[in-house]
Amino acid sequence: MNLPSGIKYHREHTWAKVEGDYAVIGITDYAQDKLGEVLFVDLPEVGDNIKKDDIFGTVESGKVASDLYAPVSGEVVEVNEELADSPELVNQSPYEKGWMIKVKMSDPSELEELLESVEYSKILK
Template sequence: MEFPSNIKYHAKHTWAKVEGDVATIGITNYAQGQLGEILYVDLPDAGKKIKQGEVFGSVESAKVVSDLYAPLSGEVIEVNGELEDSPELVNESPYDKGWMIKVKIDDMGELDNLMDNTAYEKSL
């Protein structure tokens, strides 16, 4: 299973790739594998504020509807519109084409609350 080392992981199976003060956020390869075929992704609109550890959207699969937990707090500045027509991108490419939102980070200190790839893998 893939756990890229250039991103941070939240215990609720979301990830954040930080570039400057912007984080690209999605769900982990482990999470998409547990969910199975993803049929629909419900994401917040640009401009919405999200808070670390709180629900920011949901993913619907053939098995279940699962909440998405924010790895970091901030303002949503971009939403991956491709997921509306192609939610399977989350299954096919969870760390690349299947990203969900981009957030302008409110507090860089929150990164200390996240895990690196080794700690995340051990947590599973």
Template structure:
């Protein structure tokens, strides 16, 4: 499994990579492996608001359906539309092609509450 250093991790297995006031959000390599083959991703619309620790969508695999938790608050400015036709991108490339949404952050101080790579690895016992 791969866990990049340049992103922040949410305890509910989402991640965020920030550039300026924009954050790209997805699920971790650990989460996609635990879920198994991703069959469907239910995501918000551009313009929707997300709240830190709030549910912004769901992801379904052959095993289970899981809620997606936002690591930050903000406005959705992009949705990975490729996932509609190819949800397996989340399995194949959780940090690149399998990203879920992009958000314009409303409060960058929320990033301080997220986990660093080392802390996330401790949480999942790796």
């Protein structure tokens, strides 16, 4: 399982990669593996606000629809438009090409509540 360091992990299998005041958000390699082939991703729109621990979208696979939980709060400033036509990017590259949204964080201290890769791997066992 791929768990890059330098990324913060939410217990509900989303991740946040910090870029200054912004966080790029997606689902973990573990989550995409458990979902199976991703067929559709429903994401918020640019300008929407998300709140830490609240649902910000859904991912649908052949098996199930799964809610996406926000690892941080903030305003959505970018959405990965490629996922509309190529949702399989979530499976192929969950931390690179399969990212979902970019958020301007409203409270960067929320990052302290997220897990490092070692801590996240322990909850998967």
